[in-house]
Amino acid sequence: xxxxxxxxxxxxxxxxxxxxxxxxxxxxxxxxxxxxxxxxxxxxxxxxxxxxxxxxxxxxxxxxxxxxxxxxxxxxxxxxxxxxxxxxxxxxxxxxxxxxxxxxxxxxxxxxxxxxxxxxxxxxxxxxxxxxxxxxxxxxxxxxxxxxxxxxxxxxxxxxxxxxxxxxxxxxxxxxxxxxxxxxxxxxxxxxxxxxxxxxxxxxxxxxxxxxxxxxxxxxxxxxxxxxxxxxxxxxxxxxxxxxxxxxxxxxxxxxxxxxxxxxxxxxxxxxxxxxxxxxxxxxxxxxxxxxxxxxxxxxxxxxxxxxxxxxxxxxxxxxxxxxxxxxxxx
Amino acid sequence: xxxxxxxxxxxxxxxxxxxxxxxxxxxxxxxxxxxxxxxxxxxxxxxxxxxxxxxxxxxxxxxxxxxxxxxxxxxxxxxxxxxxxxxxxxxxxxxxxxxxxxxxxxxxxxxxxxxxxxxxxxxxxxxxxxxxxxxxxxxxxxxxxxxxxxxxxxxxxxxxxxxxxxxxxxxxxxxxxxxxxxxxxxxxxxxxxxxxxxxxxxxxxxxxxxxxxxxxxxxxxxxxxxxxxxxxxxxxxxxxxxxxxxxxxxxxxxxxxxxxxxxxxxxxxxxxxxxxxxxxxxxxxxxxxxxxxxxxxxxxxxxxxxxxxxxxxxxxxxxxxxxxxxxxxxx
DNA sequence: TTCATGAAGTTAAACGTTTAACTTCGCGGG
DNA sequence: CCCGCGAAGTTAAACGTTTAACTTCATGAA
Numbered sequence: 105x106x107x108x109x110x111x112x113x114x115x116x117x118x119x120x121x122x123x124x125x126x127x128x129x130x131x132x133x134x135x136x137x138x139x140x141x142x143x144x145x146x147x148x149x150x151x152x153x154x155x156x157x158x159x160x161x162x163x164x165x166x167x168x169x170x171x172x173x174x175x176x177x178x179x180x181x182x183x184x185x186x187x188x189x190x191x192x193x194x195x196x197x198x199x200x201x202x203x204x205x206x207x208x209x210x211x212x213x214x215x216x217x218x219x220x221x222x223x224x225x226x227x228x229x230x231x232x233x234x235x236x237x238x239x240x241x242x243x244x245x246x247x248x249x250x251x252x253x254x255x256x257x258x259x260x261x262x263x264x265x266x267x268x269x270x271x272x273x274x275x276x277x278x279x280x281x282x283x284x285x286x287x288x289x290x291x292x293x294x295x296x297x298x299x300x301x302x303x304x305x306x307x308x309x310x311x312x313x314x315x316x317x318x319x320x321x322x323x324x325x326x327x328x329x330x331x332x333x334x335x336x337x338x339x340x341x342x343x344x345x346x347x348x349x350x351x352x353x354x355x356x357x358x359x360x361x362x363x364x365x366x367x368x369x370x371x372x373x374x375x376x377x378x379x380x381x382x383x384x385x386x387x388x389x390x391x392x393x394x395x396x397x398x399x400x401x402x403x404x405x406x407x408x409x410x411x412x413x414x415x416x417x418x419x420x421x422x423x424x425x426x427x428x429x430x431x432x433x434x435x
Numbered sequence: 436x437x438x439x440x441x442x443x444x445x446x447x448x449x450x451x452x453x454x455x456x457x458x459x460x461x462x463x464x465x466x467x468x469x470x471x472x473x474x475x476x477x478x479x480x481x482x483x484x485x486x487x488x489x490x491x492x493x494x495x496x497x498x499x500x501x502x503x504x505x506x507x508x509x510x511x512x513x514x515x516x517x518x519x520x521x522x523x524x525x526x527x528x529x530x531x532x533x534x535x536x537x538x539x540x541x542x543x544x545x546x547x548x549x550x551x552x553x554x555x556x557x558x559x560x561x562x563x564x565x566x567x568x569x570x571x572x573x574x575x576x577x578x579x580x581x582x583x584x585x586x587x588x589x590x591x592x593x594x595x596x597x598x599x600x601x602x603x604x605x606x607x608x609x610x611x612x613x614x615x616x617x618x619x620x621x622x623x624x625x626x627x628x629x630x631x632x633x634x635x636x637x638x639x640x641x642x643x644x645x646x647x648x649x650x651x652x653x654x655x656x657x658x659x660x661x662x663x664x665x666x667x668x669x670x671x672x673x674x675x676x677x678x679x680x681x682x683x684x685x686x687x688x689x690x691x692x693x694x695x696x697x698x699x700x701x702x703x704x705x706x707x708x709x710x711x712x713x714x715x716x717x718x719x720x721x722x723x724x725x726x727x728x729x730x731x732x733x734x735x736x737x738x739x740x741x742x743x744x745x746x747x748x749x750x751x752x753x754x755x756x757x758x759x760x761x762x763x764x765x766x
Numbered sequence: 767t768t769c770a771t772g773a774a775g776t777t778a779a780a781c782g783t784t785t786a787a788c789t790t791c792g793c794g795g796g
Numbered sequence: 797c798c799c800g801c802g803a804a805g806t807t808a809a810a811c812g813t814t815t816a817a818c819t820t821c822a823t824g825a826a
Contacts, residue, residue: 118777119813151812154550159815195530198513217481
């Protein structure tokens, strides 16, 4: 409402002087400075960031595109990114792509029009083709969680391969040999990497996993339930004694199937999940799982983004964040 | 990069004409229109929303302040609000207050400076004092989830009272008489209303709840665990046979304590939660709980906000959304 | 006394739109 | 033949900042 002009009038100076006082961009005499601050307070003046952004060509706004903020994993990434943004006086525009590349594309357009200073995204598609629009316009961006093949850009990933390896290694260590795996949608790199970790561990143990031990799920609890029922239906000699589920939701679905079959965990079937969602520690028995530094991924993405906004020329950095095996009672 | 000016030059017309074509605000001859669109496409022109907002005094941006986006409840509200925003070509700026009134205040300032068209907030404090800043500037806003005493404004709430009543009524219906309640922090209206619902149901059944049956928790699983242990330590004649927990997290904490005590649910102790978080259906036994239309609350908040942006004069509307009792196996 | 210097202020252009007000021109009615 | 009118275009101001360039004036050195 009150503008620079109003403040200037009340303080009896030019608008330029007010601007200099507000931004501290040039020395101003003490008396004038005091008058300006008085006027600012009296008028409850607040700078208009649109006008500022228009002139400076910097908006102090970032964009974040995730598949679905209602998914706790992405929500926590968003939280981490927002914390970093706030700490640096940036605002964050949140976008939900629903994993739909065309919706993601529309959002990219909106963010560009909104003149955001940078974009973080958990991409909806597996190739970087749709990011050329950012490249062309020289907009800083960072990709999170999901890798894009052959993309030269800043990137924050959890070490999913290592996670799958650790989980499987733990089961092997407990003496299991027939270990099954419930995967996610295989075109997404996080899931694929976890499965590769599983395979690597099995291979190192000199075990060739049977094809029927690998069940393709969709990251939802329901599919874990079906997977476990399927495993339990296998003839005894090839029935798995342990299951590695590529996320906790599916692991919990599996728990239910195992419980319904009258079997107990971990005596009859051992179980390891992935993600360490809040309730992993509250199911019975508490779930052994692999924790990702989700919040940290959001923070790091923010830091990389801000750094790139400062210095665009730097070579892109790939960050592979360590995961932790959390041993509880399910394996 | 490309501006109206560039498009105008390429199409051989004035920038005004280009603007009219883009916005369809005035008739333009077919040939000219075609040339303009050609130029727009060739130059990959995208309007600068800052400039547009500055001129129009409408940014098509909304703000949302929640305590913590990493909390699935708020994350889902955010999701609902964002969906509505996107559908109406609005963008959403996300802010996390951590329940800290001063941080909330800072965010309000930022959003104002950002010239958002409206603000939705899950307020950090119980009184509407800090919202005067919005009032003074005539910025449309809507409060969600938590009521503010004596506030005249649009408002979206779940019927928490009814939820507490339903949950308790269900337990009474199953024959329970000694029913305990695990509350949340009592200064927040959602929790307080649930407790009032509990009390009302008990009263209607002619039961005066003992003071020791009401345990003050903090909405986290740990506090539910402690609450249940406390209840189980009571002498048999006054030991509760059923527990109503004001959220699912605390209910699940209670489950754990009950399990550890070697008791079974619902035979020895019945349990009802609140929220219907995803995993409520995956714990063992599946949790009977009260579901709030969380996503719907976000959507409705968005709709109210947009409506108010259109027509500021309308009297404020209070929406009390119905909750549902979901009967599973814990009670 | 003169003049370069620097401190502290002002002026005005620029950022990219929108939109009120103005121009131009062809056409039809009187 | 003149005039008014409407269609279709242009001009320029405005939105609220930032900032380069300019002005003014006191100071101190030569």
